[in-house]
Amino acid sequence: MKLRSVNPATLEVISELETTPVDEVFEISKKAQEAFKKWSSTTIDDRLKLLKKAKEILYETKDEVAKLITLENGKPILESYSMEIFPTLDLFDFHIKNAKKVLKPRKVRSQIPLFWLKRNYIHFEPLGVVAVISPWNYPLLLPIAPIISALVAGNCVIFKPSEYTSLIGLKIYEIFKEAGFPENVFNIVIGFGDVGEALVNSEVDKISFTGSTKTGRIIMQNASKKPIPVTLELGGKDPMIVFDDVDIDLASSAAVWGAFANAGQTCVSVEICYVHEKIFEPFIEKVVEKTKKLKIGNGLDPDVEIGPINNEKQLKIIENQIQDAISKGAKVLTGGKRIFPKDKEGNELRGYFFEPAVITDVNNSMLLMKEETFGPILPIVRFKSEEEVIEMANSSEYGLSASVWTRDKKRAQRVVEKIKSGSVLVNECVVHYGDAKAPCGGVKSSGFGRVHSELGIYDMVNVKFESFDFISPYRLWWFGYDAKLLETIKNAINFLYSPSFVQRLKSAPSLAINLFRKNESKV
Structure with missing residues (x-):
C-alpha cells in the first residue's frame, strides 16, 4: 500500500512511501527480540558511543532536518529549530551526560537490623522490545525522548511515526542507522492505524504512546x-490562569504564543485562558491586537509565525468546535475561519490554514471547553476569585499542564499546589517540554508515566531488587515456631518501634539473649 507525504501548506505531494505490510510487523518484533539478547548485554559505554554519534549526525544535518519538518509538518522554520532541533539535541546531551549515573546499580542497606548481614542492591534492567508510537505535531522531539531512553537502557525499539510525518520518521531511522546501531536494534514501521495495531499486538514488552486519549x-x-x-501521554486542556497583579502586556504575549505556537498543535499549549475580572477587558484588547498582527503563511518563509494545520482531519475538528461554540452563543473577536494566504510571489496557498481565533462568552456546554482543540483557538473566561478559578481549572477531565500568572509568590504557591496536573508553570508556559531535565506527563485522562529526566529512563527499565546473604547462620523467622520465638518477635517489635524509650530498654536484654540463641527445632 502507498502512503502519500503531503505538504500541508501547499497540498503538494512530497513523496510516496511503501507502507510496512501488516503481516511483517510481527516478524520485525521477533527479530528485535533476537537482537535484544545481544544488545542488552552491551555496556552502557558502548551504547553511549553510538548515541553520541547519532547526536553528531543530527547536528550536522540540522538544516536538512529542520526544512523537512517544516515541509511535512507545516510549522514555521524558526519553530522547527527552536521547538524541535534545539530540545532534541538537549535530550541527547542529557542522556549522554547522565544515563550512566542514573542506571548505575545502587547498594541498599535495610532499615531492619536483622537484615544488616545481607548485601542488597537495586539493578536497572532493560525490559526487552519497546514500541514507540508518536504523533505528527512534533515529529522529531516527541519520539526521540522515549527512543533514546529505551536504547540507552539496553532495550530494542520499534518506532511507528504518524502517517502524516513518515518522512521525518524515516530520517530519524537513518540517523540511528548511520550512527552504527546494530541491525534490528532500532526498527521502523510505516503505515496507518492497522500497522500501529499490529505493532501493539506483536512481540513487544512495553509501549510508549503519545496521541489522543481515545487511541x-x-x-x-x-x-x-x-x-x-x-506509558501514555494523551490529550490536554491546559489552563492559563491570569491574576489581576500581572504585567498585562507580558501575560497577553504569553497567551498569544502559548495558544498559537505551532498553530496551536501542541500537547501543552494554552487551551483555555482564565482572566481575573479586574483586568479582563484590557487583557482581551491586548490579546486581540497581538493576534491580528500574526503573520500566516508557508513556514519556509522565516517571517511566518503561523503555519498550516497539519491535516484535513484536524482542520475539520477545529472548524466543528468553532461552529458549535458560535451556535451556543460564543463571540469570536478575531479569526476563526479557514483562509488562503499568499506567498511572497503573490500566489494563493491552498493548504490547511486557519486564522487564529480569540473567543469569549463561552460556557461548558461547548465542545471547545470540554474537548482538546489542538488548533489555534483561544477561549478567554472571566473569574472572580482564587477559589473559583482553581475549581474551573480542575473541572476538566484532563490534567497535562497548566500555567499561573501572578507577582504574588505566596498565591502562586497556593494555586500550584491545588492544580491537578502533570506540570504547572508560574509566569511561563509550554517551554518545560523543551527541558530535558523536566519530567513530562499527565494525570487523569491525560495519561500516566513520564518522559524526559531520569524518570523517563526509569520508565524503560525493570527495577530489580537483589539480595545476597553468605553470613547468617540461620533465620529467626523460619519455621520452628514456639512461645519463645513469639516472645522474641514481640521484643524485637518493642525495641525497634515503641514510642516509649523505657519500653525499648526493657525489651533489649531478652531480645539479645534469644536473638543469638540457635533454635534446634528450626526446620
Missing part, C-alpha cells in the same frame, strides 16, 4: 491482555 485507551486495553507496561 490511548484502546492501546491500554490491548496491552492489558498480555499484560505489558504502557
